[in-house]
Amino acid sequence: MSIPLWQAVLLGVLQGLTEFLPVSSSAHLVLAQRLLPGFSQPGLLFDVMLHLGTLVAVTLFFRERILSYVRDLLGRDPALRRRSARLVIALAAAVAATGAVTVPLRRLALDVEPSLARMGLALVATSLLLLAAQVVGRRRGGAGRSLDEVSLRDAVLVGGCQSLSALFRGLSRSGNTIAVGLFSGLSRQAAAEFSFLLSIPTILAAAVVENLHEYHKTGVLVTSGASLPSYAVGMVTAGVVGYLAVALLLGLVVRNRLWPFVLYCGVLGLALLGAGMR
Numbered sequence: 001m002s003i004p005l006w007q008a009v010l011l012g013v014l015q016g017l018t019e020f021l022p023v024s025s026s027a028h029l030v031l032a033q034r035l036l037p038g039f040s041q042p043g044l045l046f047d048v049m050l051h052l053g054t055l056v057a058v059t060l061f062f063r064e065r066i067l068s069y070v071r072d073l074l075g076r077d078p079a080l081r082r083r084s085a086r087l088v089i090a091l092a093a094a095v096a097a098t099g100a101v102t103v104p105l106r107r108l109a110l111d112v113e114p115s116l117a118r119m120g121l122a123l124v125a126t127s128l129l130l131l132a133a134q135v136v137g138r139r140r141g142g143a144g145r146s147l148d149e150v151s152l153r154d155a156v157l158v159g160g161c162q163s164l165s166a167l168f169r170g171l172s173r174s175g176n177t178i179a180v181g182l183f184s185g186l187s188r189q190a191a192a193e194f195s196f197l198l199s200i201p202t203i204l205a206a207a208v209v210e211n212l213h214e215y216h217k218t219g220v221l222v223t224s225g226a227s228l229p230s231y232a233v234g235m236v237t238a239g240v241v242g243y244l245a246v247a248l249l250l251g252l253v254v255r256n257r258l259w260p261f262v263l264y265c266g267v268l269g270l271a272l273l274g275a276g277m278r
Contacts, residue, residue, distance in 0.1 A: 122170025
């Protein structure tokens with residue numbers, strides 16, 4: 001069965017928005033797929049291409065920063081090499097911390113059917129976490145350590161807490177990592193940038209792990225060659241919307257304007273919690 005073009009566009013928009021905005025992409029995609037009339041899982045390639053779209057988006061957004069660190073890492077200036085190496089090591093430590101917590105428990109998370117009540121509870125937790133981040137950001141103002149000053153402790157804390165969003169649908173990855181970065185003493189700018197840079201290896205790893213798991217279970221990669229144009233449209237839509245979402249959230253975090261997400265996650269979480277307990 002091929003996926004209709006309008007469904008591909010809708011899921012691409014949802015993936016692009018919710019991958020980076022602190023509202024939980026996993027919960028929104030589960031809800032959308034349950035609510036879409038006649039929706040049938042189009043195959044793993046569609047999910048892979050949605051992830052690829054958001055991966056390209058965040059890489060393009062930070063392309064100058066990434067290229068700068070690569071040039072410094074390969075350059076002759078010892079101070080610049082140390083600066084770049086410090087960030088690379090921090091990102092690697094964060095990914096390792098995420099894997100150390102996620103891998104032993106990942107099969108349980110993948111095999112448990114997501115319920116409205118569990119997703120609602122996780123969204124309420126996201127709302128409270130963002131509220132705490134809003135308060136901390138307001139008290140501190142723009143103060144805090146820069147991206148170049150991210151320590152191994154910061155990275156391990158962010159990476160370890162990031163794993164929770166992989167285990168519980170409804171916990172926002174971006175909200176989780178930005179909040180923990182703020183709590184550990186990073187500036188609002190640094191917390192947001194580290195979260196976005198960390199999303200590059202995280203999205204890639206998540207796409208590989210989740211889709212290999214599903215392929216092992218179903219043996220289906222793509223249901224129909226007729227779906228491929230819709231897959232491409234979904235990927236491009238996710239990429240364009242994701243790029244805009246990164247710019248939006250970065251600006252809101254720097255200006256300490258997380259209130260819309262606090263309210264949204266809280267209201268949606270309570271609604272799902274109520275619906276799931278009926």
